[in-house]
């Protein structure tokens with residue numbers, strides 16, 4: 596495949612214009628264009644009346660033609676395929692080593708999905724409820740002022756941002772394309788396909804909920820197990836020869852203990868009680884560097900109080 600950068604077209608260009616622009620740029624006959632995919636689409640809005648779309652496109656041509664163009668200095672498309680760090684065959688007794696993922700927010704969802712794709716049948720534990728029940732519990736607080744301390748806007752399937760509109764950081768410049776793996780899985784699970792190419796991708800709340808359910812179904816199909824209403828209240832460690840110790844399991848609020856040497860903590864920012872437990876159990880923790888955000892909302896257009904302002908926006 597060949598990568599073509601900086602193909603500019605007007606905002607409302609016809610559907611076939613991009614293909615034609617690719618052919619014109621490459622100077623090849625139309626029959627040689629086997630397929631093309633848009634890697635990125637962004638806007639140039641510096642000229643208000645001539646807004647342009649700017650494309651980066653990966654183009655597939657017959658091997659001989661591709662070879663010729665590459666030898667003339669065109670760039671090949673990078674390999675964007677995700678490489679798993681291990682496979683189930685790397686583990687001597689995989690069923691005895693099932694990894695545990697604590698938390699089913701974005702971090703836990705992706706960790707569990709990738710472990711499941713590696714064939715390692717993860718066990719996922721989340722203190723909250725599945726996303727449908729959680730939606731009802733969250734509305735219970737917003738509408739009826741009834742708080743469920745374990746199933747709410749912070750806790751439960753989908754994690755903290757589930758009831759937001761799902762703005763994403765595309766990480767389109769990431770040279771390892773790890774973000775692309777995430778976006779690809781989101782699209783497979785029902786997110787709009789354009790999140791793969793637009794610079795400010797956005798899923799939308801209703802699609803987000805369905806997408807989370809579809810990823811859960813995929814993890815289960817691959818042999819994973821997902822348990823809601825399963826709050827981890829203690830972590831276990833066993834001694835090792837080097838004296839460092841090794842995690843060996845977790846206990847749930849029900850009293851059940853699960854054993855594993857592979858535990859991913861994906862508990863987000865909000866589980867203060869769990870952080871206190873970790874601290875009490877002597878786990879080393881570090882505060883995040885300070886971060887702050889703010890949001891400004893204003894009506895479109897020029898507010899009246901600017902009329903006499905010396906600062907013209």
Ligand SMILES: Cc1cc2nc3c(=O)[nH]c(=O)nc-3n(C[C@H](O)[C@H](O)[C@H](O)COP(=O)(O)OP(=O)(O)OC[C@H]3O[C@@H](n4cnc5c(N)ncnc54)[C@H](O)[C@@H]3O)c2cc1C
Pocket residue numbers: 697698699700701702703720721722723749750751752753754755756757758759760761762763764825826827828861862863864865866869
């Ligand atoms: C209102 C709101 C809107 C947001 N909107 C956006 C947005 O549009 N785009 C964006 O990129 N980011 C958004 N964010 C930020 C985003 O939600 C977080 O960055 C993200 O959720 C962090 O993911 P996580 O998996 O690390 O943790 P979380 O999403 O917090 O998930 C942690 C999970 O762990 C579970 N858990 C915690 N303790 C335990 C325990 N002891 N045992 C078992 N389970 C446990 C919780 O139930 C929870 O499901 C928003 C956040 C909020 C609060």
